[in-house]
Amino acid sequence: MEPESSVPSQRPSRKNYSLATELVFIDNSDGTGVRDLYNASSIPIYQTATFKQSSVSRMEDFDYTRSGNPTRSHLENHLAKIMSASRAYVVSSGMSALDVVARLVKTGEEIIAGDDLYGGTNRLLAFLNKNFDIKTHHVDTTKPDALLPYLHPTRTRLILLESPTNPLIKISDIPKIASIVHERCPNALIVVDNTMMSPYLQRPLEFGADIVIHSGTKYLSGHHDLMAGVIGVKNEVVAEKIYFTINATGCGLTPFESWLLLRGIKTLAVRMEKQQANAIRIAEFLEYHGFKVMYPGLRSHPQYDIHNTMSRGPGAVMSFLTNDVEISERVVESTKLWSISVSFGCVNSLISMPCRMSHASIPAAVRKERGFPEDLIRLCVGIEDANDLIEDLYSALVNANAINVIKQNGYTH
Numbered sequence: 001m002e003p004e005s006s007v008p009s010q011r012p013s014r015k016n017y018s019l020a021t022e023l024v025f026i027d028n029s030d031g032t033g034v035r036d037l038y039n040a041s042s043i044p045i046y047q048t049a050t051f052k053q054s055s056v057s058r059m060e061d062f063d064y065t066r067s068g069n070p071t072r073s074h075l076e077n078h079l080a081k082i083m084s085a086s087r088a089y090v091v092s093s094g095m096s097a098l099d100v101v102a103r104l105v106k107t108g109e110e111i112i113a114g115d116d117l118y119g120g121t122n123r124l125l126a127f128l129n130k131n132f133d134i135k136t137h138h139v140d141t142t143k144p145d146a147l148l149p150y151l152h153p154t155r156t157r158l159i160l161l162e163s164p165t166n167p168l169i170k171i172s173d174i175p176k177i178a179s180i181v182h183e184r185c186p187n188a189l190i191v192v193d194n195t196m197m198s199p200y201l202q203r204p205l206e207f208g209a210d211i212v213i214h215s216g217t218k219y220l221s222g223h224h225d226l227m228a229g230v231i232g233v234k235n236e237v238v239a240e241k242i243y244f245t246i247n248a249t250g251c252g253l254t255p256f257e258s259w260l261l262l263r264g265i266k267t268l269a270v271r272m273e274k275q276q277a278n279a280i281r282i283a284e285f286l287e288y289h290g291f292k293v294m295y296p297g298l299r300s301h302p303q304y305d306i307h308n309t310m311s312r313g314p315g316a317v318m319s320f321l322t323n324d325v326e327i328s329e330r331v332v333e334s335t336k337l338w339s340i341s342v343s344f345g346c347v348n349s350l351i352s353m354p355c356r357m358s359h360a361s362i363p364a365a366v367r368k369e370r371g372f373p374e375d376l377i378r379l380c381v382g383i384e385d386a387n388d389l390i391e392d393l394y395s396a397l398v399n400a401n402a403i404n405v406i407k408q409n410g411y412t413h
């Protein structure tokens with residue numbers, strides 16, 4: 001028999017430390033940890049599909065790994081604490097997390113989402129529309145009022161936000177959107193895909209969101225050596241529905257991957273601090289040379305102030321424009337230290353042209369309609385020495401003649 005409910009996280013009150021401390025502090029005595037026979041400092045990998053029961057009728061904490069596993073539960077309790085969630089769940093990928101949350105929506109109900117969403121999320125929403133008659137309205141969520149025409153008191157079920165968006169680095173005022181929506185649509189849940197910020201920099205459940213999602217593949221793990229998805233939930237009733245779907249569809253994270261993700265999370269603060277410090281220097285360097293840079297750490301960002309009310313930093317992903325697709329291609333291909341790669345959140349630095357890579361699945365006409373410049377270069381800054389990164393980028397920009405062209409022509413965007 002499988003339990004219909006997840007193992008509850010019992011979290012009696014104790015002193016809360018700052019997040020950098022909480023990331024490494026796993027206190028088994030307060031109920032956030034899972035009981036381990038030998039008090040292991042690193043929670044073991046319970047590599048088992050089944051657990052023995054002491055009798056036919058007695059249910060233990062765990063019986064079958066699809067439904068629950070100590071390594072996974074331990075990680076989930078730790079994540080709930082870090083995300084300020086009442087419950088957290090880990091699944092096989094970020095897309096799986098979005099799929100599980102999307103299953104809260106029934107045929108005929110509607111989703112409102114941003115217009116600069118992760119490519120995989122766009123694909124999932126298109127699939128739901130085609131096969132299940134679940135409509136998504138894409139709006140520019142940088143303007144909270146843009147949601148108003150689409151809000152319906154009963155039909156609206158999910159509001160799906162990213163802030164900053166990727167790769168246009170647009171900011172949504174999450175508290176404002178949450179209050180507008182909660183007032184008009186009691187049935188609607190605010191879902192924030194917070195992958196780009198990580199819980200270290202931004203915790204949307206603390207300012208109005210109902211559900212937070214992370215691709216654990218990115219900053220939480222930090223090394224591009226695993227895939228995982230994280231769901232943090234505020235409300236217990238919603239949490240039980242999420243758990244039901246995970247158990248029913250069998251997408252819970254494996255014990256080994258859970259262990260590896262837990263290991264990555266411990267260094268999130270130091271990685272993020274270093275990546276962000278590097279990113280700030282690189283953004284300033286690019287802006288100094290005349291490039292149009294999209295990064296919420298620059299005062300030139302139109303939503304600099306709003307971002308700072310929600311987050312404790314600008315993160316380590318930015319985009320910039322060269323004004324010329326061929327020049328952008330040459331810049332990307334001339335770097336030596338920056339790997340040409342999709343994704344972000346890894347300890348090493350990555351460079352990409354989203355319109356040719358991560359966002360190529362969005363039709364060119366739609367990219368144009370959403371104001372997506374084809375020459376856009378995205379940088380995902382790692383933990384290397386900042387001078388090395390800047391030197392390598394500078395050589396690539398010189399090699400591609402990008403600096404001269406920008407100096408002469410300025411912007412036409």
Ligand SMILES: *Cc1c(COP(=O)(O)O)cnc(C)c1O
Nearest residue numbers: 093094095118193195215217228
């Ligand atoms: C990567 C990513 C996802 C998908 O996560 P996977 O782990 O690759 O499935 C979802 N949302 C955002 C914002 C992402 O960056």
